Amino acid sequence: MVFFDDDFIPSSSALLGIARTFEAFPEVTGLTGTLLADGIGGPGLELEMAGQIIDCWDAEAKTAEAVASPRELATRIGLYGCNMAFRSTAIGEIRFDERLPLYGWQEDIDFSARIPGRKIVTDGLVGVHCGIKRGRERGRLLGYSQIANPVYLWRKGSMKGRFALKLCLRNLLSNHARALWPEPWIDRRGRLRGNWRAIIDLCLGRADPERILEWQ
Structure with missing residues (x-):
């Protein structure tokens, strides 16, 4: 396959x-x-x-x-x-x-x-x-997934905790670092908003990968 x-x-x-x-x-x-x-x-x-x-x-x-x-x-x-x-x-x-x-x-x-x-x-x-950027998910939705999805997969058992933490921190830090001077092909500010929305949801105990379906 x-x-x-x-x-x-x-x-x-x-x-x-x-x-x-x-x-x-x-x-x-x-x-x-x-x-x-x-x-x-x-x-x-x-x-x-x-x-x-x-x-x-x-x-x-x-x-x-x-x-x-x-x-x-x-x-x-x-x-x-x-x-x-x-x-x-x-x-x-x-x-x-x-x-x-x-x-x-x-x-x-x-x-x-x-x-x-x-x-x-x-x-x-x-x-x-090619990594073509056209047709990819909006920044805030992907930003939420960058935090919520690794945490979900860690809890599920298909991703090691260290790797999940590495993914979350890498994306959070890179989105912060480039928010003021973003690449033309990346919505850094949207991703950053999504990151923090996921972090808040984690603190409130309601983080879930499917929550992005509510914000399309």
């Missing part, structure tokens, strides 16, 4: 590479690939640029080498949702949590963390994640 974001551009032999990786590592139940570029931390990459990066990679025959002998580069508890694949037998009755609504921030980590077995990063799957 393969999941690609609509702004993820895979190499020409990505699916073959996934199959070969599962063949090479029979104990592995899930995997995520190697990104040649990721635009999620910036303004995003245009599809044309992503296509050029992939074409250069394929032209150098690097894809064929990786597919012929895929390597395990690291192990992971949760996988990056822009490109991940699982054995269907490992998924079983596990489904995405519908209590993480709209953009579903961290749903990839939650879903993959609940898949039993070993999960890895591999060079058998290669691609580019």
Whole structure:
């Protein structure tokens, strides 16, 4: 079972590479690939640029080498949702949590963390994640999810407390730091308002990922 974001551009032999990786590592139940570029931390990459990066990679025959002998580069508890694949037998009755609504921030980590077995990063799957910003969730809604969702997943047991705290603090601090001089592609002030609304809800004992459905 393969999941690609609509702004993820895979190499020409990505699916073959996934199959070969599962063949090479029979104990592995899930995997995520190697990104040649990721635009999620910036303004995003245009599809044309992503296509050029992939074409250069394929032209150098690097894809064929990786597919012929895929390597395990690291192990992971949760996988990056822009490109991940699982054995269907490992998924079983596990489904995405519908209590993480709209953009579903961290749903990839939650879903993959609940898949039993070993999960890895591999060079058998290669691609580019454009990180396109158009169509993403409004700032205040995502800001609420940046705090409420990790806390919910920690309580649920699919996210470690240290990692959840790291996510919350990182987003809260970065939104504070950039609120006065925000990037053109990020609604920092909206995210900050959402962060604090979630913190207040946590203090009042009513924080819930689904509360953002009330504010659309």
